[in-house]
Each structure stands twice: as structure tokens, then as C-alpha cells.
Amino acid sequence: MEAAIDVVRRHGGTCRTRDLREVGHYPRSIASAVAAGSIERARVGHFMAPDLAANAKRAIRVGGRIACASAAEILGLRVLNPSHVLHIEVGEHGSRFRRARDGKGRILPTTSRKHFEFHWAGTGAPEGALPSIVEVLTQAIDCLPPLDALCMIDSAREDVPWIGAAPKLSVAEFEQLLNGLSERGRELARRSTTLSQAVGETVARERLREAGIVARPQVGLPGDYFADLLIGDRLVFECEGYSAHGTSDAFESDRERMALLRACGYIVLNFSHKQILGDWESVLSTVQFVMRRGLHLFHPE
Missing domain, CATH: 3.40.960.10 (VSR Endonuclease)
Structure with missing residues (x-):
């Protein structure tokens, strides 16, 4: 039987009870994995990897996944103005949101704007614990002031030859980013450079x-x-x-x-x-x- 943590990782760092049951895990073995610390219970019916970043765990407990500026920090992108709220991507029809600290209780998006910024995604709940870098930059361009978003794009594309490190955003991913943006977004992204280091x-x-x-x-x-x-x-x-x-x-x-x-x-x-x-x-x-x-x-x- 596949280890519970392997199931969680295969689903991008977070999974549901049904994903564990599909490979033969039932309440007793799931409870044992939680007790041993190999996986963590995020909220009812959802589990996550214990080594996820703290804010990524908070987003999963609420009922989505980390997004935008909050995800950019985890990805190691330069952020001009660190966000004082947690950006969370949730399903378009999501409504059953929980407290970030323990995955319990109930919160309403309309009354929690001091702590969270919700990004309403497609019809289903977002998969995995962390969006792709293309998704993060797309969210930033739509959500943040242009200069903040441009700092992130520059950071993602940084490719100065004397450092020798590969850019976080590949050339193919940059083209994918451009193709998914509005004309305003593309104009901003095209002002970015691979040569900015700060x-x-x-x-x-x-x-x-x-x-x-x-x-x-x-x-x-x-x-x-x-x-x-x-x-x-x-x-x-x-x-x-x-x-x-x-x-x-x-x-x-x-x-x-x-x-x-x-x-x-x-x-x-x-x-x-x-x-x-x-x-x-x-x-x-x-x-x-x-x-x-x-x-x-x-x-x-």
C-alpha cells in the first residue's frame, strides 16, 4: 500500500480522504499517519504535507490554496510590498471556509478582508498546495499595482550570465504567461527584463x-x-x-x-x-x- 505521505505529495502537497481511500487507506491507517506526523489534518476531509510553508498550510485550512503575492514569497520571487493579508485561491462556487489557524469554525469572505484576499478560480476547487509560477504571475498582474507585479516578473525572469543560475520562469513559460493575459497585462509583462537583480x-x-x-x-x-x-x-x-x-x-x-x-x-x-x-x-x-x-x-x- 502506498504510504499516506506519498499520496499527499502525488497530489501536490494536499489531498482529500477519498484520495487516501483509493489506495487502501481507511480511518485507522489515516489516523495512524496523522498521529505519527507523516501527514497533517488540514480540515475535515483534507490532509497536507507537514513540511509545507506556514502560509500554504493556512490557505489549505481555510479551504483553498495560497495565491498571488503570498505564493510569490514562497516561490522566492522578489516582492516590492509584502502583503499584510493572505492571498488564497478558491473555487468559483466555494463557500465553506474555515479558520486559518485550525481548519475549524466558519468564516465568510465578505467579513474577513482584513486577513484574506480571495481569488476566485474556475468551477472546481484548486488542486495542489501551490499554484505554478505562471499562475502566480497571472494573479499578480490582475490583482496588484503594476509596479509590484513588474518586480515579480523581473525576479522570475532574472537570467544574468555571470550568476549561472537558471531563471525561475523559463522562456516557454513566459510565452505561456503572455498568451494568457489581457492586452494591458501583456504590455506590462513585455516591459520586464531578464537583467534586473533587485x-x-x-x-x-x-x-x-x-x-x-x-x-x-x-x-x-x-x-x-x-x-x-x-x-x-x-x-x-x-x-x-x-x-x-x-x-x-x-x-x-x-x-x-x-x-x-x-x-x-x-x-x-x-x-x-x-x-x-x-x-x-x-x-x-x-x-x-x-x-x-x-x-x-x-x-x-
Whole structure:
């Protein structure tokens, strides 16, 4: 007989009592598996894997599965504004929702908006504990502010050659994403890039675009360096997080890089993640000041 946990995993991390019974499990063996901790009882008639993320378990207890921004965090995508509510995907006709902490009691979607954001899916209950990355991004584009969704898409597509890690979203999956979106959604997704490495880079690139400024990501520079963003010919826009310069070696390497670029005629503007997200007006005015003087071009007209 197939182990109860194997049945749960085969169904994507969560299953119903009937799925266990189909392979020969009945109340006694199910109760033994729960008592042994190999599976967990989510709510009446539903079970889940014990190693699921806490929020994924909460969503299953309620009566659906984790979705949108909440699922994006589990998938390791960069999130601009972490959600204060739990996003849950539920069946179109779902109505019997339970408490997230224990899968008991009853809750109503209309009276629980302080804690949950419901995504109403197709006619049946969603399968598995976690939606696919394409489904998560589709939900984000439909649900979140455009900039928040764009940060997630950039994160999913990140494929810079010097890191060597495969992107979370493949080229084929990106095409699948585009094909399932509205025209507005496709226009947003097409503004994404495979070359963004941080939320600050995405935010800066998009806000510069809104100001009519073209900023190209990860452009090669002298010394085998790359600009986070390059404006014009020589204005290097750097998005700096604290962790990137937290060691003496990183600090020294950064000083060496800045000296070489300035010696080669580049203008380098360094902005912190906090400045880009919280003081954009000052950041933009600095960039515009440099551009008005023509310093972003090697040969101003």
C-alpha cells in the first residue's frame, strides 16, 4: 500500500480522504499517519504535507490554496510590498471556509478582508498546495499595482550570465504567461527584463521610463563591469543595497570600480534602495540635473 505521505505529495502537497481511500487507506491507517506526523489534518476531509510553508498550510485550512503575492514569497520571487493579508485561491462556487489557524469554525469572505484576499478560480476547487509560477504571475498582474507585479516578473525572469543560475520562469513559460493575459497585462509583462537583480533596479527603471528617460539594464562597461542602469552614453545609475557592500573586500572592489569608470569618463550616481523606494523625487531631480547639462552623453549636441 502506498504510504499516506506519498499520496499527499502525488497530489501536490494536499489531498482529500477519498484520495487516501483509493489506495487502501481507511480511518485507522489515516489516523495512524496523522498521529505519527507523516501527514497533517488540514480540515475535515483534507490532509497536507507537514513540511509545507506556514502560509500554504493556512490557505489549505481555510479551504483553498495560497495565491498571488503570498505564493510569490514562497516561490522566492522578489516582492516590492509584502502583503499584510493572505492571498488564497478558491473555487468559483466555494463557500465553506474555515479558520486559518485550525481548519475549524466558519468564516465568510465578505467579513474577513482584513486577513484574506480571495481569488476566485474556475468551477472546481484548486488542486495542489501551490499554484505554478505562471499562475502566480497571472494573479499578480490582475490583482496588484503594476509596479509590484513588474518586480515579480523581473525576479522570475532574472537570467544574468555571470550568476549561472537558471531563471525561475523559463522562456516557454513566459510565452505561456503572455498568451494568457489581457492586452494591458501583456504590455506590462513585455516591459520586464531578464537583467534586473533587485527590486530597486526594477523600480528605478520603471519610474525613469515614466519620466521619459530610457535606462538600459546591465550594460557592459570597461573593466568587465556592468551598470545596473545606463542612461545615454555614460550616466551610470547604481542601485545599492546594504548587503552588497557589507564586507571590506566588497567595499574595496566597489572603490576600484568607481575609480576606473570615472577615469574612463563615466558619470556614476549611487542611490540606496531606501532612496529609490522612499525619496524618488530627489533621485529623479538629480538624474535630470545631470541630463540637462548633457553629461549623460559623450558628445553632447
